Amino acid sequence: MSRAFTEASADSNPLPIASLSAALITYNEAARIDECLSSLEQLCGEIVVLDSNSTDATREICERRPQLRFVQQDFAGYAEQKNRALDLCTGEWILCLDADERLTPEAADDIRRFINQSPPPEVAGARLVRRTVHMGAFINHGGWTHYRYRLVRRGRARWRGVDDMPLHELLVPIAAAPNTKSADDGAPRFTEWQRQNGVTLHGALIHSSQTDLANQVDTINTYSSIYAGARHARRLQIAQKRGKSPRRPFYLWRMLWKPPVKFIEIYIAKAGFLDGYRGLIIAASSSFATFLRWAKMYELSRTDLREASNLPQFLRAESEASPQDSSRS
Amino acid sequence: MRAAYSVQAWTLPGRFESNYSLVLATRERILSADMPRISATIITYNEERQIERCIASVHDWCDEVVVLDSHSTDRTRELATAFPKVKFAAHDFDGHIQQKNRAIDLAAGPWIFSLDADEEATPELAQNARSFVDRPENEAAQGVRIWRTTWHLGRFIRRSGWRNARYRLFRKGEGVWGGENPHDQVFIKGRPRWQRNRGPALKGDLIHYSFRDLSHQVDTINKFSSIIAFTRAERGTRFSLFKMLYKPWSKFSELYFFKLGFMDGMPGFIIAVSSAYATFLRWAKLYELRRTDLERPSNVRADYRVPQKSADSFESAARSKAEAEANSP
Numbered sequence: 001m002s003r004a005f006t007e008a009s010a011d012s013n014p015l016p017i018a019s020l021s022a023a024l025i026t027y028n029e030a031a032r033i034d035e036c037l038s039s040l041e042q043l044c045g046e047i048v049v050l051d052s053n054s055t056d057a058t059r060e061i062c063e064r065r066p067q068l069r070f071v072q073q074d075f076a077g078y079a080e081q082k083n084r085a086l087d088l089c090t091g092e093w094i095l096c097l098d099a100d101e102r103l104t105p106e107a108a109d110d111i112r113r114f115i116n117q118s119p120p121p122e123v124a125g126a127r128l129v130r131r132t133v134h135m136g137a138f139i140n141h142g143g144w145t146h147y148r149y150r151l152v153r154r155g156r157a158r159w160r161g162v163d164d165m166p167l168h169e170l171l172v173p174i175a176a177a178p179n180t181k182s183a184d185d186g187a188p189r190f191t192e193w194q195r196q197n198g199v200t201l202h203g204a205l206i207h208s209s210q211t212d213l214a215n216q217v218d219t220i221n222t223y224s225s226i227y228a229g230a231r232h233a234r235r236l237q238i239a240q241k242r243g244k245s246p247r248r249p250f251y252l253w254r255m256l257w258k259p260p261v262k263f264i265e266i267y268i269a270k271a272g273f274l275d276g277y278r279g280l281i282i283a284a285s286s287s288f289a290t291f292l293r294w295a296k297m298y299e300l301s302r303t304d305l306r307e308a309s310n311l312p313q314f315l316r317a318e319s320e321a322s323p324q325d326s327s328r329s
Numbered sequence: 330m331r332a333a334y335s336v337q338a339w340t341l342p343g344r345f346e347s348n349y350s351l352v353l354a355t356r357e358r359i360l361s362a363d364m365p366r367i368s369a370t371i372i373t374y375n376e377e378r379q380i381e382r383c384i385a386s387v388h389d390w391c392d393e394v395v396v397l398d399s400h401s402t403d404r405t406r407e408l409a410t411a412f413p414k415v416k417f418a419a420h421d422f423d424g425h426i427q428q429k430n431r432a433i434d435l436a437a438g439p440w441i442f443s444l445d446a447d448e449e450a451t452p453e454l455a456q457n458a459r460s461f462v463d464r465p466e467n468e469a470a471q472g473v474r475i476w477r478t479t480w481h482l483g484r485f486i487r488r489s490g491w492r493n494a495r496y497r498l499f500r501k502g503e504g505v506w507g508g509e510n511p512h513d514q515v516f517i518k519g520r521p522r523w524q525r526n527r528g529p530a531l532k533g534d535l536i537h538y539s540f541r542d543l544s545h546q547v548d549t550i551n552k553f554s555s556i557i558a559f560t561r562a563e564r565g566t567r568f569s570l571f572k573m574l575y576k577p578w579s580k581f582s583e584l585y586f587f588k589l590g591f592m593d594g595m596p597g598f599i600i601a602v603s604s605a606y607a608t609f610l611r612w613a614k615l616y617e618l619r620r621t622d623l624e625r626p627s628n629v630r631a632d633y634r635v636p637q638k639s640a641d642s643f644e645s646a647a648r649s650k651a652e653a654e655a656n657s658p
Contacts, residue, residue, distance in 0.1 A: 136621035213614055214626040217551040225544050252595065277570070277620070281613045288606045292547065295599045299543050302595075303483030310544040 016067065017115055018045040021091035021154075025050045025081045029099035030057040032209075037065055039102040043111060044095060050085040075314050079169040082159040089154060096150050096159075096171055100209035101130070107203025111151060114201060119190060124173035125152035126199040133208040134216065135278050142272030142279055142286075143265075147200055149173055166315060167226045173198060213281065220289040225308035226315060228296035235301075249301050255294045263287035365392035367462050367498075368436035369444060372396075372428045376446040377403040379538065384412050386450040390459045391442060397432040423657070426513050429506040430650050442498050443506070443515065447538045448477070454533030458498055461531060471517050472499025474530040479537045481546070482596035489590035489600050490583075494530040507646025509639035511553060516643040525642070543599065550607040555626035556633070558614035563635040568619045573612035581605040 022044040026033060033049075040047055047068040051058060052075035062070045071088060075081060086094055093115055097103070103111075107128055114126055127147040132139050139145065149157060149171045157173045190199065209215070239246035263283050266272045272279035299305055307316060369387040373380055373396055384394055396409045399422035410417050418435055422428060433441050440462050444450070450458070454475065461467055474494040479486050486492065496504055496515040504515040516525060540546040581601050584590045590597035617623045625631070640646035 135617055136623060212623055212627050213610070213617055214551055214555050214628040217547070217610065218628070221544055221547045221551070252598075255598075277616055281616065284606075284609060284613075288602075291602055292543070295602075296543055298595060298599070299482055305483075305542050308544040309541045310548065 507640030
């Protein structure tokens with residue numbers, strides 16, 4: 001590993017870095033936010049918490065921290081909310097975390113070294129390893145341990161949903177404008193590849209929300225509803241744009257071949273079998289999740305159902321409230 | 330032609346067969362008396378979506394409707410009491426079976442029709458049930474089975490083992506709820522175990538709207554598989570990789586091939602796959618409970634206790650009912 005910035009020694013003085021802000025969004029996170037904040041306190045000069053009107057003690061827990069800015073706003077969708085949190089930060093660098101994630105001390109050292117290197121302006125950000133604890137152990141394979149941009153320069157990255165779907169949002173760095181390239185002082189602190197593609201830090205971010213299988217099935221259920229709803233809406237939209245009624249879809253083949261392919265992808269191609277029983281259970285559950293997506297799209301297109309009963313509130317159509325109101329009067 | 334509601338010969342006392350005038354006299358006495366003949370019993374908790382449909386389907390042909398609520402926080406009470414024949418009561422919830430038996434105790438009629446808030450009697454069932462109850466030769470009958478059909482994914486699921494006949498219309502004192510949710514059922518006095526689901530059945534269906542949509546079904550699968558795995562772990566069942574891999578396939582072929590699920594079209598396929606995954610989940614969660622640090626799945630309430638072995642006959646169900654009454658103040 002030829003990472004030039006590791007040669008600089010870590011700052012022995014653990015003062016928070018003034019130019020580093022942390023951005024978090026929360027909703028009723030009183031149970032876990034404290035651990036997350038503690039892991040950030042020594043590192044970040046500013047912590048911005050954008051809360052969606054929690055009803056528990058999140059606010060009280062947050063306001064105990066001196067460097068913390070607590071802002072409340074109605075929930076507008078994950079990507080929108082996270083982008084709003086980015087905008088609220090004042091530091092040159094922004095570290096984006098979820099309330100169920102925490103920074104390991106090694107990751108904090110890496111970030112400190114990275115920023116002390118004062119990276120050239122064309123470096124938009126750095127990726128961190130995200131490791132997940134599930135069913136009582138780290139899941140190292142099956143695509144569950146991955147690198148994600150989490151440390152970015154202010155104004156140089158935005159959150160976006162994958163495929164513009166309202167789920168699995170990613171922090172996407174914006175390419176440097178041509179005139180941001182600095183006059184180099186000659187020190188080869190970053191390779192050309194790193195300048196182009198960002199830097200990878202190897203300290204880990206630990207994610208521990210899906211602690212047991214029941215929790216994962218819940219997540220699978222919600223996410224497949226979100227996916228099916230968004231995809232179904234897009235189908236209708238395209239048909240409307242063409243001025244036709246949507247064709248009667250046929251999902252059986254996809255319901256038959258996609259789940260086994262998903263299983264093979266996770267269990268074999270991504271080496272999920274190395275995680276033992278857990279890898280097997282995860283691969284089977286993911287393949288059922290794939291099945292559910294198509295089954296729910298079948299349901300939306302062939303039955304009277306307008307939207308899934310477990311769709312999060314922010315994705316529901318406004319019409320949901322009106323039939324109840326009319327029956328009340 | 331054999332009428333579907335005729336009672337087996339061994340339940341008929343001999344005198345009715347020989348003395349037709351006595352039959353007529355009894356019928357006269359029954360129909361002229363102002364006594365209630367049949368009580369519908371419903372237990373509820375936050376059922377404002379479905380309670381009206383349920384009560385309306387039994388209101389015309391039952392003499393009273395007992396609604397036993399567990400302190401709902403929605404409009405269940407006002408919706409139910411708007412019907413004139415409703416006898417509304419509230420009691421703390423201590424289990425489905427206890428609550429259903431309590432509702433039967435509150436009912437006046439010699440005949441009980443016990444249904445859930447998510448069920449609806451069809452007009453054909455209403456007609457047949459009423460004429461069954463009013464027939465003097467059925468004075469000696471203990472009860473009669475009723476077909477229950479589930480509406481799911483936009484159609485009636487007639488195969489896949491989802492349509493079955495159970496004792497729901499019975500004489501007060503001759504039947505008692507027992508078993509374990511979701512396999513709770515009415516046990517009829519004196520019926521041996523192998524005959525608990527045998528006997529004559531009425532024509533006409535009870536429609537069961539068990540799930541709002543597929544997401545709701547997956548949610549239910551998640552909850553029940555947690556409870557089942559927890560119960561098995563507490564009772565000492567060991568985890569078996571072989572069973573985790575083999576049982577889902579046998580479940581799928583049971584539902585889809587042997588119980589003719591393929592005749593239910595795409596919903597039949599979705600149901601078979603979901604049930605197979607439910608079976609997988611029971612074993613995967615048992616793995617979690619037996620081989621990792623998890624003490625109870627996150628969606629099992631902390632105060633949930635594994636019940637003693639559930640009642641599987643009239644006698645044991647009646648005994649556990651008596652015990653429950655003795656324990657409650």
